[in-house]
Every structure is written in structure tokens, then in C-alpha cells.
Amino acid sequence: MTDVVGPSSLVDAEILACSRVLQSGYYVLGAEVEAFERTWAARCGSRFAVGVGNGMDAIEIGLRSLGIGDGDEVITTAMTAFATVLAILRCGAAPVFADISPDTAVLDPNSVESKITENTKAIVLVHLYGQAGPVDSLLALCESRNIKLVEDCAQAHLARFDDRPVGSIGMLGAWSFYPTKNLGAVGDAGAITTSDSHIASLSKQLRNYGQSNRYEHDVPGLNSRLDELQAAILSERLKYLTAWTERRRVIARKYQDSLESPHISPLTAPVDPESHVYHLFVVSSDHRLELQAHMERADVQTIVHYPVPAHRQFALGTTAGAPKLPATEAHAARCLSLPCHPGLSDEDVDRVIDVANEFRP
Numbered sequence: 001m002t003d004v005v006g007p008s009s010l011v012d013a014e015i016l017a018c019s020r021v022l023q024s025g026y027y028v029l030g031a032e033v034e035a036f037e038r039t040w041a042a043r044c045g046s047r048f049a050v051g052v053g054n055g056m057d058a059i060e061i062g063l064r065s066l067g068i069g070d071g072d073e074v075i076t077t078a079m080t081a082f083a084t085v086l087a088i089l090r091c092g093a094a095p096v097f098a099d100i101s102p103d104t105a106v107l108d109p110n111s112v113e114s115k116i117t118e119n120t121k122a123i124v125l126v127h128l129y130g131q132a133g134p135v136d137s138l139l140a141l142c143e144s145r146n147i148k149l150v151e152d153c154a155q156a157h158l159a160r161f162d163d164r165p166v167g168s169i170g171m172l173g174a175w176s177f178y179p180t181k182n183l184g185a186v187g188d189a190g191a192i193t194t195s196d197s198h199i200a201s202l203s204k205q206l207r208n209y210g211q212s213n214r215y216e217h218d219v220p221g222l223n224s225r226l227d228e229l230q231a232a233i234l235s236e237r238l239k240y241l242t243a244w245t246e247r248r249r250v251i252a253r254k255y256q257d258s259l260e261s262p263h264i265s266p267l268t269a270p271v272d273p274e275s276h277v278y279h280l281f282v283v284s285s286d287h288r289l290e291l292q293a294h295m296e297r298a299d300v301q302t303i304v305h306y307p308v309p310a311h312r313q314f315a316l317g318t319t320a321g322a323p324k325l326p327a328t329e330a331h332a333a334r335c336l337s338l339p340c341h342p343g344l345s346d347e348d349v350d351r352v353i354d355v356a357n358e359f360r361p
């Protein structure tokens with residue numbers, strides 16, 4: 001996996017940031033983390049950000065700070081990184097899978113509604129591939145049923161729904177800064193954003209052994225702290241995130257406008273361009289295997305996100321009784337992610353388009 005590489009001035013700034021941390025002698029949950037938390041909260045339109053160890057922990061800590069645990073059901077999508085589902089399991093709740101909308105691959109609110117029971121306590125909405133999911137209809141559903149909306153924003157840094165940044169719409173947003181995400185650290189890192197002071201302080205407690213004051217443990221917490229080096233790097237990279245995001249949008253627009261093969265269908269482009277940050281540019285094809293081999297022969301790397309939907313993962317041990325999710329299954333069989341990151345040159349993008357347009361199954 002390649003990390004996002006910025007201009008040399010960024011590398012210089014990162015090296016300076018690292019030496020600042022090394023010279024401070026302070027490595028975990030210090031001033032760099034607090035500074036990044038403040039900036040990230042502001043960028044996300046939230047009052048608080050709480051830095052944690054990774055995206056999966058952000059979801060677990062977020063759910064636990066909402067009081068979700070044993071016996072509770074959490075509705076989510078099977079078309080996601082398995083970490084979304086593991087986080088639900090880790091807090092003691094049962095993941096319940098709803099189906100996706102075929103044109104976007106994000107959760108279908110009608111399917112979500114059909115999965116609600118008296119035990120449903122939360123919905124984890126994944127803003128898949130960088131596009132804001134249907135927060136308005138899910139919020140309405142949550143309000144009428146007393147269910148909490150949690151946003152998995154691991155793929156959607158700076159995406160917006162109407163004028164609201166994702167991660168500020170539900171009770172909380174969970175973020176990953178894994179190196180390949182739109183904003184990536186140089187190792188594992190994550191955060192929770194929220195405007196609820198109770199959720200913020202409980203999350204801070206949970207990330208640090210559940211302690212309120214030093215050596216006083218009110219809840220059984222985790223060890224999931226953001227470290228100073230990652231926070232310092234993230235603060236430097238954050239300065240480039242708007243430009244990187246704009247570059248992703250330019251590349252995506254080019255793909256949307258120029259892919260001509262009748263055998264390759266990009267997912268539906270959103271009406272509001274601000275709502276999508278193109279973490280991935282995903283197409284679907286009835287000839288996915290052949291298409292992938294064709295691209296590979298021309299040295300164009302593609303990946304499938306995701307070939308095995310979460311409800312069919314062996315780790316869940318429920319394969320025999322796996323729920324029927326026809327749109328999810330269909331998407332998993334056809335989807336393919338084309339190269340889409342700010343490091344691509346115009347020539348790279350043109351080449352991907354040319355190779356894709358030459359595809360004959």
C-alpha cells in the first residue's frame with residue numbers, strides 16, 4: 001500500500017514536526033494531540049474531537065459511550081470494512097445487516113427500517129467510498145424510534161451532507177487515519193467527533209483504561225490513545241486535505257465524463273459534489289474478473305471493495321443462516337475500484353481511461 005505523499009515542503013514540515021515531538025520527550029496524549037483534536041473538531045463542525053488509536057476503536061468507544069452493549073442490536077451495512085462489524089461485536093452488541101441502495105452501495109433506509117426491533121439501539125451508517133450516506137432519512141427514523149445514529153466516517157474526510165460535515169450529524173462520527181485513508185497518519189490513528197460533552201468525556205475516559213482521575217477506574221476501558229507523533233503528522237497533512245480532496249474530485253469527474261465502455265458503469269455521481277470525497281472511485285461490471293485482468297495486463301492496479309460482504313465472513317460463524325441481502329450480494333460480485341488518489345497525474349488518469357475504454361469482454 002502506498003501512503004499519500006505530498007510535496008517536499010510537506011515532508012520537510014513533517015520532519016520538523018517529528019523532531020519537535022522527539023525533543024519534547026512527551027509521546028502520548030499531549031499538546032500535539034490536543035492541538036490536532038481542536039483543529040479536527042473545527043473542520044468537522046463538531047465541538048469535540050477525541051483522538052484514539054484507530055478507526056475500529058473509534059467505533060467501539062463511540063458505541064460504548066452511548067451505553068450500547070450486551071443484548072443490544074446495531075444495524076449496519078455488510079458492504080464495509082470488517083472493522084465496522086468487529087467494533088459492534090467488541091462492545092457486546094449484535095450486528096444486524098440491512099441492504100444497500102444499488103446505485104450508491106450505501107445503506108438503504110427502507111431496508112434499515114425493516115430490520116428495526118425493540119432491541120435496536122443504534123445505526124452505524126458507513127459513508128462508503130467517500131460519499132455521505134442518507135443521513136436525513138436515517139435521522140428521521142432514529143428520532144421517531146429513539147435510536148442513536150453513529151457515522152462511520154473512515155472513508156469520508158470532509159464530505160458533507162447539505163451543508164453539514166459528516167461526523168457532525170449523528171450522535172458522533174468515528175474516524176480512521178490509517179495511512180491509505182483520505183487523511184492518513186504514518187501508522188494507526190483514529191478519532192471520535194461529537195458535540196455532546198458527555199460523549200466526549202466518556203470517550204476520553206474509555207480510551208485511557210476507563211480512568212477518570214489517575215488510577216481511578218470508573219468503567220472498564222481500553223488502551224486506545226493517539227500518540228504525539230501521529231497527531232503532529234496529521235496536523236501537517238491536514239493543511240493539504242482540501243487540495244487533495246479537490247484533486248480526487250477532479251479525477252472522479254474525469255472518470256465520470258470519459259469512461260465509455262458499455263461494460264463498465266460508475267456508481268451514480270451525487271447531485272451535490274461536496275457530498276463526495278472519492279476515497280474510492282468504484283465501477284461495476286458484469287465481467288469484473290476479466291476487467292480486472294485486462295487492467296492488470298496494462299499495469300493498472302484495481303482492488304475490489306469488498307469481495308466478501310460482512311454477513312458472509314467466516315468469523316461471524318453464521319454463514320448458513322446469513323441474511324439475504326440481494327443488492328449487497330450483487331454489488332460484491334460486480335464492483336471494482338479504479339485508481340483514485342491525489343498522487344495520480346493527468347497522464348495516469350488518461351491512461352486508466354484509455355485502458356478501460358479498450359475493454360472487450
Ligand SMILES: *Cc1c(COP(=O)(O)O)cnc(C)c1O
Pocket residue numbers: 054055056057080081083084126152154155175176177178188189190
Ligand atoms: C478503514 C475503515 C475502518 C477501520 O479503521 P482502522 O483505522 O483500520 O481501524 C472502519 N470502517 C471503515 C468504513 C473503514 O474504511
